[in-house]
Structures are given as structure tokens and as C-alpha cells.
Amino acid sequence: EVQLVESGGGLVQPGGSLRLSCAASGFTFSxxxxxxxxxxxxxxxxxxxxxxxxxxxxxxxxSVKGRFTISRDNSKxxxxxxxxxxxxxxxxxxxxxxxxxxxxxDYFDCWGQxxxxxxxx
Amino acid sequence: xxxxxxxxxxxxxxxxxxxTITCRASQSISSSLAWYQQKPGKAPKVLIYKAxxxxxxxxxxxxxxxxxxxxxxxxxxxxxxxxxxYYCQQHNSYPLTFGxxxxxxxx
Numbered sequence: 001e002v003q004l005v006e007s008g009g010g011l012v013q014p015g016g017s018l019r020l021s022c023a024a025s026g027f028t029f030s031x032x033x034x035x036x037x038x039x040x041x042x043x044x045x046x047x048x049x050x051x052x053x054x055x056x057x058x059x060x061x062x063s064v065k066g067r068f069t070i071s072r073d074n075s076k077x078x079x080x081x082x083x084x085x086x087x088x089x090x091x092x093x094x095x096x097x098x099x100x101x102x103x104x105x106d107y108f109d110c111w112g113q114x115x116x117x118x119x120x121x
Numbered sequence: 122x123x124x125x126x127x128x129x130x131x132x133x134x135x136x137x138x139x140x141t142i143t144c145r146a147s148q149s150i151s152s153s154l155a156w157y158q159q160k161p162g163k164a165p166k167v168l169i170y171k172a173x174x175x176x177x178x179x180x181x182x183x184x185x186x187x188x189x190x191x192x193x194x195x196x197x198x199x200x201x202x203x204x205x206x207y208y209c210q211q212h213n214s215y216p217l218t219f220g221x222x223x224x225x226x227x228x
Contacts, residue, residue, distance in 0.1 A: 037165075059217075111165055
């Protein structure tokens, strides 16, 4: 069974940093692009960042470019999102998601349960 | 960036109704569109990808259509389990973008 388990969320002050992790199991992690999607309380879905297989090309939403870094460790079957300079508007549930087809991030057939990031002083 | 606009934002319907949600892209995205269903407190679930391909295990009452800039998600006969929020997402170019969502409520 494909499973994605996020961790690392919590309360952080504005300007602070946090690293999210997503542990994957039940599929060949290295063969699939992976993505982070977030959802602010009561709001819609926002794609945040994605990482491809192979050369590990990375992609970012304009709202997080330069502040967030996505990475993967295929030996640990784990996806990461390093977040710096956090703002109030970054507060959300962060989901990791597996690409359906592989290769580059496009659409997603398996999602984690999400991890909550709160940004407040 | 490609903007995705869904209509309506909220839809009230009864069990058995035929329901259609529209998603418009700010520029052509060919057939690079996915639809997701999300229930409160749960992660989204993919229903349709490449505009009209039904994900495995998704009931056949769901169907997707369109290409270019205009797309539809149709539920042929609404079931109690279908009351949820639906999102479209373009996968034509980066950054990937979602529509704002359509909440399907019980009438």
C-alpha cells in the first residue's frame, strides 16, 4: 500500500524556519516526481513546489521562490521542504503528494495526511 | 502564471441530480487538466487527469471533458458520498495551479 507520512510541522515565529519531511513507502520512491501542496485554513489548494526524478529538477510557486527549498533523499525514501523567512501567509496544512506518472511533477494520485504549520508571534 | 477559474463557487443539488462544474484557464493548456475531490479534514483525491481520463477506482458517474481553455467535470447522478469540494488543476506548465474550488452542497 502506498503511504505518505508528513512530519515537522508546528508553531514558528514570523521570520523563522522549519523543515518538513515526508516518509514514503509502498512504491519505488526514486521513480516518481513528488510535490508539496498547501491549504490555508478554510481556503483552497495551493501548489507549492515539486521535484522531478533523475536530475532532481525543482519547481516553485512564485510565492515561495527564494525562501523554500524542496529536496529528496532516495536512499531514505523521504521528501523534504526547507522553509525559511516564514510569513503569516505561509500558515497552512502542508501535504506531500506522489506524481501519478513519474518523471516531472504534474498530477497526483496519492497524498499524505498533511502537517500543520502555524506562523505567529 | 496560468490562472484557473471555477464556476460556480458553490452548487446546491439533490441526490440523483446531474451536476456540471466548469473550469476555465487563462490560456490554452491543451488537455493538461486534473480534477480532485476533497472532503473536510481529508486529503484531496484525484478523479480525472488529462482532462477526461478516469482514475482507476473512481465511479463511472464522474466524467471530464474539454480542451484548450474550457473544461467540465460532470457527475451524472449525484450520490450522498459526492457532497464535497472539487478542484481543477492545470498540469501544462509551471507553476502548477489550482482553481479556487467548487463546493457541492445538499439542497
